[in-house]
Amino acid sequence: METAAAESGLAEPHLAHVLASVGLNVEYVRAEGTTLHRLDGDGREVPVLDLVGGFGSLILGHNHPEIVAYARDLLAARIPVHAQFSDSPHAGRLAAALNAVLRRELGDDEPYFAIFASTGAEAIEAAIKHAEFDRHLTLAALAGEIADHAGQVRAAVGAGDAIVPDDAFDLAAPIARPDGVTDRRERLERLVAQLDDWNSRQLARAPLFLVAEKAFHGKLVGSVQLTHNEAFRVPFEALAAQARFLPLDRPEAIQEAVDAERGVLFDLTIANGLVTVVERDFPIFCAFVLEPIQGEGGINVVPPEFGKEARRVCDSIGCPLIVDEIQSGMGRTGAFLASTRVGLRGDYYTLAKSLGGGIAKTSVALVRASRYRKEFELVHSSTFAKDAFSSLVALKVLELLEAGGGAAYRVIEERGRRLSAMLGTVREAFPDVVKDVRGMGLMLGVEFHDRPDSTSPIIQDLVRNGFLGYAVAGHVLREHRIRTFPTGSAANTLRLEPSLQLSDEEITRLESALRDVCAVLRDEDGPRLMGAA
Ligand code: PMP
Numbered sequence: 001m002e003t004a005a006a007e008s009g010l011a012e013p014h015l016a017h018v019l020a021s022v023g024l025n026v027e028y029v030r031a032e033g034t035t036l037h038r039l040d041g042d043g044r045e046v047p048v049l050d051l052v053g054g055f056g057s058l059i060l061g062h063n064h065p066e067i068v069a070y071a072r073d074l075l076a077a078r079i080p081v082h083a084q085f086s087d088s089p090h091a092g093r094l095a096a097a098l099n100a101v102l103r104r105e106l107g108d109d110e111p112y113f114a115i116f117a118s119t120g121a122e123a124i125e126a127a128i129k130h131a132e133f134d135r136h137l138t139l140a141a142l143a144g145e146i147a148d149h150a151g152q153v154r155a156a157v158g159a160g161d162a163i164v165p166d167d168a169f170d171l172a173a174p175i176a177r178p179d180g181v182t183d184r185r186e187r188l189e190r191l192v193a194q195l196d197d198w199n200s201r202q203l204a205r206a207p208l209f210l211v212a213e214k215a216f217h218g219k220l221v222g223s224v225q226l227t228h229n230e231a232f233r234v235p236f237e238a239l240a241a242q243a244r245f246l247p248l249d250r251p252e253a254i255q256e257a258v259d260a261e262r263g264v265l266f267d268l269t270i271a272n273g274l275v276t277v278v279e280r281d282f283p284i285f286c287a288f289v290l291e292p293i294q295g296e297g298g299i300n301v302v303p304p305e306f307g308k309e310a311r312r313v314c315d316s317i318g319c320p321l322i323v324d325e326i327q328s329g330m331g332r333t334g335a336f337l338a339s340t341r342v343g344l345r346g347d348y349y350t351l352a353k354s355l356g357g358g359i360a361k362t363s364v365a366l367v368r369a370s371r372y373r374k375e376f377e378l379v380h381s382s383t384f385a386k387d388a389f390s391s392l393v394a395l396k397v398l399e400l401l402e403a404g405g406g407a408a409y410r411v412i413e414e415r416g417r418r419l420s421a422m423l424g425t426v427r428e429a430f431p432d433v434v435k436d437v438r439g440m441g442l443m444l445g446v447e448f449h450d451r452p453d454s455t456s457p458i459i460q461d462l463v464r465n466g467f468l469g470y471a472v473a474g475h476v477l478r479e480h481r482i483r484t485f486p487t488g489s490a491a492n493t494l495r496l497e498p499s500l501q502l503s504d505e506e507i508t509r510l511e512s513a514l515r516d517v518c519a520v521l522r523d524e525d526g527p528r529l530m531g532a533a
Contacts (some may be wrong), residue, residue: 021467022467022471022473022474023474023477023478023530023531024473024474024477024485026038026048026477027039028048029045030045031050031062031063032061032062032063033061033062033063033064033501034049034051034061034062034498034499034502034503034506035047035048035049035062036048036050036062036483046481047481048477048481048482048483049481049483049506049509049510050062050483050498051483051484051496051497051498051510052483052484052485052497053497053498053499054353054358055295055327055353055497056295056326056332056353056354056443056497057353057354057356057358058354058358058499059330059331059332059354059401059408059412059442059499059500060354060357060358060397060400060401060499060500061358061500061501062358062499063358063359064357064400066396066400067357067358067359067396067397067400068359070393070396071360071389071393074388074389074392074393075389079388079389079392080388081387081388081389082383082384082387082388083388084381084386088386088391090388090392090395091114091116091386091388091391093391093395094391094394094395094398095112095113095114095364097395097398098112098114098351098364098366099111099112099366101336101398101402102336102337102349102366105335105336105337105340106337106340106345110369110370112349112367112368112369113366113367113372113374114365114366114367115127115365115367115380115385116362116363116364116385116386116390117362117363117365117382117385118361118363118382118384118385118390119218119352119363120218120327120350120352120353120363121217121218121219121220121223121224122218122363122382123326123351123352123363123364124217124218124220124222124223124226124289124322124324124326124350124365125218125220126365126380127287127289127322127348127350127365127367128222128226128287128289128322129222129380130348130365130367130372130373130376130380131286131320131322131348132207132241132286132287133373133375133376133379133380134320134371134373135207135283135286137373137375138283138318139282139283142265142280142282143199143203143265145267146199146265146266146267146268149267149268149269150192150195150268152270153188153268153269153275154188154192156270157184157185157188157275158185160184162270162273162274163184163187163274163275164184164187164188164274164275165274165275168274168276168277169194171266171277178190178191191275192268195266195268195277198265198266199265202263202264202265202282203265203282205263206241207241207284208241208242208243208244208261208284208285209225209226209242209243209244209285209286209287209288209289210243210246210258210287210288210289210310210313211226211228211243211244211245211246211288211289211290212245212246212247212248212290212291212294212297212302212306213228213246213247213248213297214228214248214297214298214489214490215227215228215245215289215290215291215294215324216291216294216295216488216489217289217291219232221236221239222240224236224240225237225239225240225242225243226243226289227296228245228297229296229488229489241286243289244257244260248300248302248303248306249303249306251303251305251306251308251309251310252309254288254306254309254310254313255309258285258313261284261285262281262284263281263282263284264279264280264281264282265279265280265282266278266280267279267280283318283319285319286319287319287321287322287348288310288313288314288319288320288321288322289322290302290307290310290322290323290324290344290346291325291326291327291328292323292328292337292341292342292344293328293333293338293342293439293440293443295326295327295328295443295487295488295495296327296487296488296489296490297487297488297489297490298445298447298487298489298490298492298493299438299439299443299487301342301438301439301440302342302344304342304343304344307339307342307343307345308343310344311344311345314347320347320348321345321347321348322346322348322349322350322365323337323339323345323346323348323350324350325338325339325349325350326350326352326363327353327443327497329349329353329354330351330353330354330355330397330401331354331401331408331409331412331441332354332412332441332442332443332497333416333440333441333443334409334412334413334440334441335409335441336401336409337349338441338443346368347367347368347371348365348366348367348371349365349366350364350365350366351363351364351366352364354397355394355397356390356393356394356397357393357394357396357397357400359393360389360390360393360394361384361390362385362387362390362391362393362394408500411500412441412442412500413441415442415498415500415502416440416441416442416443416444418504418507419444419496419498419502419507419510420437420439420444422507422508422510422511423437423444423446423496423514424437425511426446426511426514426515426518427446429515429518430515430518430521430522432449432522433449433518433521433522434447434448434449435447435448435449435492439496442497442498442499442500442502443495443497444496444497445487445490445493445494445495445496446493446494446496447490447492447493448468448469448472448492448493448494448521449492450468450492451463451521451524452464454524454526455524456524456525456526456529457526458526458529459471459521459524459526459529462526462529466491467491468491468492469486469491469492470486470491471529471530472486472494472517472521473485473486474530475516475517475520475528475529475530475531476513476514476517478531479517479531480509480512480513480516482509482510482513484496496510517529
């Protein structure tokens with residue numbers, strides 16, 4: 001089925017071609033709830049069950065009637081969508097409403113300041129930019145303190161109250177002794193010059209990030225360096241600061257990475273009339289960025305021990321922990337924040353996707369008050385951030401999620417349990433085909449075995465190209481009118497992120513579709529998988 005976009009050939013034609021190769025290039029013309037509609041050859045609508053849910057943006061479903069009606073009213077009332085650099089009461093109300101939910105879930109009264117943006121990656125970039133601003137100000141204060149101390153030591157040495165002993169030069173750093181120099185002022189200047197040189201080289205080091213292996217935090221210039229997938233990240237490495245990637249099953253790797261990069265500055269003090277050099281730790285790590293449940297990496301729940309160790313190490317080095325809830329938050333797991341379900345505590349939280357209720361494009365980085373730098377507000381902005389329309393729609397989304405004492409969260413949890421139980425039965429029936437079923441709430445993944453030794457050349461070819469998951473999704477769409485999609489960086493895992501409206505009947509439909517595709521794979525029936533038989 002060729003789409004108009006593919007025919008026109010100018011809007012990412014190569015991607016359209018790739019999607020077409022596995023039958024995923026379908027044009028959808030209407031959407032409501034859990035259903036997308038396409039047209040058949042006679043122009044009649046064909047419903048397709050949507051389990052991709054806008055890559056997790058549709059916890060309340062496509063075109064939720066209350067959200068659509070509200071949006072229509074807002075536009076009919078001619079609300080000023082854009083009036084930048086004026087009062088933004090709606091963004092303020094949204095920040096307050098988000099705080100009320102966080103307060104309940106975190107059981108903590110500390111407020112979080114909101115930096116609004118439009119997309120997920122942009123919220124991440126705002127968060128890391130704020131963290132770097134914080135690091136920059138911390139470093140500037142530290143450098144200022146060190147300069148003040150040098151001034152105080154200079155005055156004491158000048159007044160004859162202190163001398164520079166030989167062992168002041170005995171540092172781990174390559175500092176040469178000023179052999180033969182006896183003038184106390186000259187000895188001090190030699191020492192200060194060498195320490196200054198060392199310190200400025202340390203201060204010029206690029207910041208680093210701590211990130212989990214398989215993480216996905218966006219594809220913009222900064223955020224793509226926090227995305228583990230090499231194909232996405234490596235070509236752009238030269239453009240931004242780098243991350244150290246840590247395996248989720250080895251929490252001790254966090255401390256090891258920190259130890260490997262430890263940086264010190266040298267400061268001066270006077271003890272008993274002797275000038276003494278002291279080490280000051282300086283923050284080379286800008287932030288630890290972590291998803292509570294990795295979405296694009298294959299629906300991997302962060303083990304509690306890893307989350308706890310991340311928190312401990314961050315606290316020990318004063319590094320902020322940014323919890324990326326862009327895919328897992330907004331109720332998707334049955335709690336507003338998935339991190340509260342896995343015992344992970346952040347200093348920042350990022351939200352996007354379902355925050356816009358499926359129609360607005362809005363995102364936010366929430367920063368704990370004790371780490372917030374208000375000066376950031378004067379150096380960071382975006383034309384589209386904080387607009388009245390998106391803020392009001394997001395408020396409506398929160399109202400719907402929170403209504404009836406959080407009835408929506410209970411529905412999500414119950415639907416998730418039901419869906420997960422069904423997936424478990426498919427796995428039991430096809431252990432040779434389905435490797436694993438995992439996730440929480442309505443953020444579930446079904447991982448297929450790789451089948452490199454398939455007797456079908458077609459399947460072998462798909463496996464070689466990392467396309468097996470896409471072919472499975474293509475089959476399920478073509479044969480069962482169900483839209484699924486592999487996760488972005490783990491193509492053998494189908495992600496299921498439906499809206500909370502998912503019905504029992506739809507779960508049953510998915511079950512028969514999965515049983516069918518599992519049987520096709522078990523039979524090594526390549527032609528049938530690709531719709532050629
Ligand atoms: N973080 C996470 C956890 C995500 O899942 C995504 C998107 N899949 C992003 C960041 C980036 O969001 P966007 O595509 O809106 O830039």
